[in-house]
Amino acid sequence: MNPNVRPESMERITTPELANAFIEEQIKLIREEVGNQKVLLALSGGVDSSVVAALLIKAIGKQLYCVHVNHGLMRKNESEQVVEIFGKELDANLIYIDATDRFLDLLADVSEPEKKRKIIGAEFINVFADEARRLEDIEFLAQGTIYPDILESFKQAEGKKAVKSHHNVGGLPDDLKFKLVEPLKLLFKDEVRVVGEALGLPHAMVYRQPFPGPGLGVRCLGAITRDRLNALREADAILREEFAACGLAEKVWQYFVIIPDIKSVGVRNESRYEGWPAIIRAVNTTDAMSATIEEIPYAVLHKITARIVNEVEGINRVLYDLTPKPTGTIEWE
Ligand code: XMP
Numbered sequence: 184m185n186p187n188v189r190p191e192s193m194e195r196i197t198t199p200e201l202a203n204a205f206i207e208e209q210i211k212l213i214r215e216e217v218g219n220q221k222v223l224l225a226l227s228g229g230v231d232s233s234v235v236a237a238l239l240i241k242a243i244g245k246q247l248y249c250v251h252v253n254h255g256l257m258r259k260n261e262s263e264q265v266v267e268i269f270g271k272e273l274d275a276n277l278i279y280i281d282a283t284d285r286f287l288d289l290l291a292d293v294s295e296p297e298k299k300r301k302i303i304g305a306e307f308i309n310v311f312a313d314e315a316r317r318l319e320d321i322e323f324l325a326q327g328t329i330y331p332d333i334l335e336s337f338k339q340a341e342g343k344k345a346v347k348s349h350h351n352v353g354g355l356p357d358d359l360k361f362k363l364v365e366p367l368k369l370l371f372k373d374e375v376r377v378v379g380e381a382l383g384l385p386h387a388m389v390y391r392q393p394f395p396g397p398g399l400g401v402r403c404l405g406a407i408t409r410d411r412l413n414a415l416r417e418a419d420a421i422l423r424e425e426f427a428a429c430g431l432a433e434k435v436w437q438y439f440v441i442i443p444d445i446k447s448v449g450v451r452n453e454s455r456y457e458g459w460p461a462i463i464r465a466v467n468t469t470d471a472m473s474a475t476i477e478e479i480p481y482a483v484l485h486k487i488t489a490r491i492v493n494e495v496e497g498i499n500r501v502l503y504d505l506t507p508k509p510t511g512t513i514e515w516e
Pocket of ligand 1: 437
């Protein structure tokens with residue numbers, strides 16, 4: 184039996200009872216596999232790595248070392264939430280690394296999207312590898328690989344071309360050889376969420392929308408500057424707040440703000456005010472290969488617009504992207 188192929192007999196995890204049975208089984212397997220060795224995990228705060236962390240904390244407690252790299256491209260309060268939940272509530276061995284300057288300095292004059300992705304992916308591995316070398320006697324690396332990732336790599340092995348280069352912790356340097364622990368590798372996303380809730384993670388964390396590895400870096404279009412990145416982070420937080428307030432957050436698959444590197448003339452406090460536009464994107468999809476546009480009620484759009492142009496420094500217009508995928512991709516870069 185190939186351990187990377189989901190057996191047809193495997194029941195879909197749809198209830199807390201089934202999730203608990205999965206958790207118990209995995210705890211046993213993880214303890215058998217890991218013994219008293221140490222395990223390292225890159226904890227981004229996304230659904231998959233968070234569920235792996237919670238599962239491993241339950242199975243092996245302080246033998247797990249979670250490394251959270253803040254690349255400076257996280258959404259508002261995201262890193263703080265990781266520290267709060269994993270560092271404080273779950274009392275994990277959490278190593279928090281603020282690498283904002285390292286990333287933003289490297290990205291300073293880079294405007295080509297794939298180059299930005301490569302830099303962010305490679306630097307992420309550098310920061311993580313530095314930490315892995317500092318922590319001694321680590322035998323295992325845990326990863327939040329899920330079944331669609333495995334299916335995707337089968338497809339790539341068949342020679343299909345990826346549209347954009349997505350990254351994870353794969354590709355660590357040769358001197359860092361770990362055995363892998365991938366307890367979610369046969370699960371689909373909806374099952375991971377059921378397991379996450381059964382492990383006691385907050386609903387908002389387990390059901391949060393997907394967020395790309397390069398984070399706000401591919402939404403601050405072109406060469407990233409700190410002022411535009413800050414404006415993006417604030418505008419995105421307002422969008423998320425307003426979507427949560429009107430019930431759209433649970434309904435829309437992915438919604439976010441993009442800020443291009445252009446300015447237009449506007450007026451604020453009766454004076455000329457040159458600023459960037461904030462572009463809102465809200466899409467629905469099942470597999471991210473194609474996507475349709477969510478029809479946001481005009482009243483909600485007006486409220487979001489009023490808040491963004493009044494509360495966020497540097498933004499003077501709000502636009503709403505009506506383009507489905509194809510022809511647009513979901514992200515702008
Ligand atoms: P696109 O823009 O290709 O996005 O239509 C499809 C889905 O993939 C996400 N995405 C990424 N995720 N690293 C990631 O981990 C990336 O570089 C990346 N680029 C796009 C995107 O947010 C959407 O959910």
